[in-house]
Amino acid sequence: MSVTLDRVPASVRARRNFASLPEVLPLPNLIQTQIDSFKWFCDEGLGELFAEISPIQDFTGKNLDLKFISSEFREPKYSEEECRTKDLTFSKPLWARVELVNKETGEVTEQDVFLGDFPWMTDKGTFVINGAERVVVSQLVRSPGVYFTAVDDPTTGRRLFYGKLIPNRGAWLEFETSNKDVISVKVDRKRKLTVTTLLRAIGYSSNEEIAALFTNLDADPEHQYIASTLDKDPTTNTNEGLVEVYKRLRPGDPPTIDNARSLVQSLFFNFRRYDLAKVGRYKLNRKLGLDQPMTQRTLTNEDLVRIVARIVELNNGKGSPDDIDHLGNRRVRAVGELIQSQFRVGLLRMERVVRERMSIVEPEKATPKELINIRPVVAAIKEFFGGSQLSQFMQQTNPLDELTHKRRLSALGPGGLSRERAGFDVRDVHFSHYGRICPIETPEGPNIGLIGSLATYGRVNPYGFIESPYRRVARDDKDRSYVTDEIVYLTADEQELATVVQANARLDDKGRFMDERVQVHRGAEYHEASPMTADFMDVSPKQIVSVSAALIPFLEHDDANRALMGSNMQRQAVPVVRPEAPIIGTGIEYRAARDSGQVVVARAPGVVRSVSATEIWVEEDAGDAFRYRLQKFVRTNQGTCFNQRPIVAVGDRVEEAQILADSYSTDEGELALGQNILVAFMPWEGGNYEDAI
Known part of the structure; x- marks a missing residue:
């Protein structure tokens, strides 16, 4: 075994590295x-x-137009420190440049309007609300898109397929296949209607036109799905289709063709009422083989036709149902998106007030400031940070507790699951969690499996899907497999189609596989195979677990239940008076300490000029002198003592991102949750297993 001496970057201490695998990423x-x-x-x-x-616009649409041209966040009134000591919210004022157009006179009035103080994220990824630090936990929800499920019919024993089209905002469409081969649809959980009625309502008028859309698909002589549905359809043309849809959705109102047309138009084709979001469009394009632009965020006629065609194909035995617990079908709504959806609620309330005021004021005297009432916006933001299930009082027992809280993924919360309704399947470890969500770290109580933790190398892509990094496997001129240094990030959908070798496969100095058989996984299958079949290789053995689990040395020898308890209980370790870094670590102690935000980190290279218990002055290479303030004996959210201690001396040379001062539960820049104790350990034929270390 090779032993190297690693100078841990950003830490003062050197560590011996006994790892058999090099750090690739x-x-x-x-x-x-x-x-x-x-x-x-x-x-x-x-x-x-x-x-x-x-x-x-005002209610008539003829008098006034109010346009938001741009917005900006200005400087905060109070600093982060002042907000903590004075029990204030650390926020920046939001200003918008607003233009009011009087359509009758053509007069344009421009004003800067104050839209309230907006809570601002600190460098540590937290918010200071009324003097207390809070964290907005990322939510794991079902992605917008279309999902197909199979149901075994008890009468005929046939497998029938259902579809569900879920937008980001708007009416759900639920498709069903009956045992009489009729495909029906429910709009927004209302009464059922045949799917051909809906197709007529959106513009496909005659039976021939509808049948032509599915000519090659509906070819099973025994089960003619489209023909059976047309037989059951009470309508014969577009106007009748529109009226029928209107009758089902608005049972009390007298149906007219114009009313019905505007209802269908606003339900599916109006962006203000129906939004698939970019991610919904992306999923629809991928699943149905469409080529719609990402800007097309409402439904199109082609979308509906392709969904019906897919249901016919599935009923004819082509393809398989979707797995709703797969991470390709679940996405992360992080803090930005959660705030955006709440801010939208406030803006829509404000819009209603503006339109009401437009009808009251004289158009000649109206100004943007008079029309805009910021109360609904301010109230919506306050409600989110103060009362949302996902805006939580930060756990701060020790730095790991804080770091883990920011990396948490919750399936609970508005738009998510409730712990009473969540079954076993959704809580279980899924093969797509590999390298994305930790299979070990989860609570032991009623939230088990509903609250997880992002894996160490996991990252969230622009669509909200979790990606994990892999090294690409290539072939040389002699057709031998070798591992390149190219790093590729894959989503769960992409990884399912690839064969991935585990990180501990033996390689020679040219990156070629030394063994004829290696451990691989492809989708849910884990087996041995030839390296020639491999597409990618894991970057590290710790990429499948979270930071908390990766801090446990020799994790692979740990019992799974004990590892779960250990990774959870490390977060409960109360800071000691004299922190002591572990003699045997896993190599990520310094990164956990640094990224927790509780240690003082050099912003630029330079030389230490003065050190005291409360501040450190560094003369930077650029010529500026910068003062780092240290916090002394501050109470944390959990009532533990937060105290920073300098670990550099006058005259020391410091580099960018080097740790200058220790915090609670850190030692020489490394996480130090406990003490190094001397233990005598005697196994007794396995009898002391559960109570052993």
Whole structure:
């Protein structure tokens, strides 16, 4: 076994490395998901919302138009420190440039309007709300898109397929196949109607036109799905189809063709009422083989036709149903998206107030400031940070507790599951969790499996799906497999189609496989195979577990139940007076400490000029002197003592990202949750297994 001496970057201490595998890819920033998501909201998400509601017109649409041109966050009134000591919210004022157009006179009034103080994320990925630190936990929800499920019919014993089209916002469409071969659809959980009625309502009028859409698909002589559905369909043309849809959705109202047309139009083809979101469009395109642009976020006629065609194909035995617990069908709604959906609620309430005020004021005297009432927006944001199930009082017993809280993934919360309704399947470890969600770290109580933790190398892509990194396997000129240094991030859908070799496969110095058979996995299958079949290789053995589990040395020799308890209980370790880093670590102690945000990190290279218990002055290479303030004996959210201690001396040379001061539960820049104790251990024929170490 080779032993190397590693100078841990950003740490003072050198460690001996006994690892048999080299570190191929350094760990990413462990709170990057939170920071990137909030940055996306500020850069793009907010602009999307203003574009959605702009322009706001009066009820007649003839007098006034209010447009949001741009928005900006200005400097905060109080610093982070002041907010903590004075029990205030750390926020930045949000201002919008608003334009009011008087359509009668053509007069344009532009004003900067204050839209309230917006809670701002700190560098540590937290929010200071009324003086207390809070974390917005990422939510794991079912992705918008179409899902097909199979049901065994008790009467005939046949396997019939159902479909569900779930948008990000708007009416659900549920497709069913009856044992008489009729395909019906429910709009927004209302009464059933034949699917051909809906197709007529969106423009396919005659029976011939509808039958022509499915000519080659509906070819089974015994089960003619489209023909059976047309026989059951009470309508014969588009107008009748529209009236029938209207009667089912609005049973009390007298149906007219115009009313019915505007109802169908607003239900599925109006962006303000129906939005698939980019991710929904992406999933529909992938699943149905469509080529619609990502900007097409409402339904199209082709979407509905392809969904019906897919149901016919599935009923004819081509293809298999979807697995709703697969991570290709579940996505992460991180902090930025959660704030955006709440902010949308506030803006829509504000829009209603603006339109009411437009009908009251005289158009000549109206100004944007008079029309806009910011109370609904401020109230919606306050409600989210103060009362949402996903905005939580930060757990701060020790730095690991804090870091894990920011990396948590919850299936609970608004739009998610409830612990009473969640069954075994959704809680269980799924093969698609590999390298994305930790199979070990989860609570032991009623939330087991509903709350998880992002794996060490996992990251969230722009669509919200979790990706994991792999090294590409290539072939040389002699057709031998070798591992390249190219890193590829794959989603669960993409990985399912690839054969992946485990990280511990033996390689020679040229990256070629030394063994004729290696451990691989493809989808849910884990087996031995020739390296020639491999497409990718894991980057590290710790990529399948979370940070908390990766801190356990020799995890592979640990009993799974004990590993779960260990990874959970490390977070409960109370800081000691003299922290002591573990003699035997796993190599990620310094990264866990640094990314927790509780240690003081050098922002640029330089030389230490002065050190005291409360501050460190560093003269940077650029010529500036920078003061780092240290926090002394501060009470954390959990009532433990947070104290920073300098670990550099005057004259020391420091590099960027080097740790300058220890925090509670860190030692020389490394996580130090417990003490190194001397233990005598005697096995007794396995009899002391559960009570052993």
